[in-house]
Amino acid sequence: MTDPMMTDPVLETRGISKTFGALQASKDISLTLMPGEIHALIGPNGAGKSTLIKQIAGGLRPDAGQVFLQGREVTGLDTPARARLGLGRTFQISALAMEDTVLQNAVLGALGASGRPFRFWRAALGDKDLRARAQDALERVGLQEHAATRTAELSHGQRRQLEVAVALTLRPKAFVMDEPMAGLGTGGSLRLTGFLDGLRAEAPILLVEHDMDAVFALADRISVLVYGEVIATGTVEEIRANPDVRSAYLGDEA
Ligand SMILES: Nc1ncnc2c1ncn2[C@@H]1O[C@H](COP(=O)(O)OP(=O)(O)OP(=O)(O)O)[C@@H](O)[C@H]1O
Numbered sequence: 168m169t170d171p172m173m174t175d176p177v178l179e180t181r182g183i184s185k186t187f188g189a190l191q192a193s194k195d196i197s198l199t200l201m202p203g204e205i206h207a208l209i210g211p212n213g214a215g216k217s218t219l220i221k222q223i224a225g226g227l228r229p230d231a232g233q234v235f236l237q238g239r240e241v242t243g244l245d246t247p248a249r250a251r252l253g254l255g256r257t258f259q260i261s262a263l264a265m266e267d268t269v270l271q272n273a274v275l276g277a278l279g280a281s282g283r284p285f286r287f288w289r290a291a292l293g294d295k296d297l298r299a300r301a302q303d304a305l306e307r308v309g310l311q312e313h314a315a316t317r318t319a320e321l322s323h324g325q326r327r328q329l330e331v332a333v334a335l336t337l338r339p340k341a342f343v344m345d346e347p348m349a350g351l352g353t354g355g356s357l358r359l360t361g362f363l364d365g366l367r368a369e370a371p372i373l374l375v376e377h378d379m380d381a382v383f384a385l386a387d388r389i390s391v392l393v394y395g396e397v398i399a400t401g402t403v404e405e406i407r408a409n410p411d412v413r414s415a416y417l418g419d420e421a
Pocket residue numbers: 187190192210211212213214215216217218219
């Protein structure tokens with residue numbers, strides 16, 4: 168990881184707050200994602216992790232606070248506009264078209280990245296540039312041999328890799344990932360952990376994850392969210408040793 172004192176964050180939230188009725192789901196959240204790092208966001212169910220991710224990605228407008236991507240404020244932009252500026256997102260629930268092939272899904276991602284309307288979808292499949300971009304992304308995640316496979320036939324882990332490939336067609340400056348390990352067995356989690364480890368050199372990753380083995384193996388920094396509030400940010404060692412974090416979340420896992 169690059170020394171955080173020496174560089175500017177790639178992605179930053181400043182004072183993000185959001186209430187749903189009487190519930191404060193985000194309380195004055197300020198986070199940074201530095202070049203080359205994996206910053207994990209952990210916390211109990213209902214702590215507000217997905218709500219924060221949605222505000223960062225553009226699906227939910229904060230009541231207060233700002234989001235910056237490479238120093239540019241994006242708080243007022245919608246999700247596609249943020250994606251075009253380089254915010255790569257993968258979802259808790261797969262957003263892939265299961266009946267389409269792996270390559271078609273990647274081309275669809277590349278089409279979205281190009282900013283062209285989706286009614287050109289069929290034409291996009293024959294577009295050399297989009298196909299090249301899609302094939303390049305598939306190669307980077309190691310799925311090139313499965314380009315013609317129906318997405319439904321991929322393993323769970325391969326689908327996660329395809330989601331990353333779709334995000335890669337955007338040439339992202341930062342990744343935001345919501346529980347990529349969900350539903351993977353031990354072997355799948357280990358493979359994806361190795362893959363994400365290498366991916367951080369491409370773009371830093373803000374990683375929401377419940378799989379603590381993956382978090383402890385990957386994270387340069389961890390922020391702990393409890394009742395909508397970041398109660399601690401630090402290295403794996405600092406977070407494991409933090410008594411507030413142990414009592415609020417980690418318990419025996421630390
Ligand atoms: N659209 C909404 N309207 C009302 N309440 C909401 C809405 N979205 C989320 N909440 C509430 O906000 C709180 C935070 O939810 P959120 O899904 O962000 O938590 P989380 O940390 O991602 O949980 P999990 O780990 O289970 O995915 C919860 O109490 C949830 O019920």
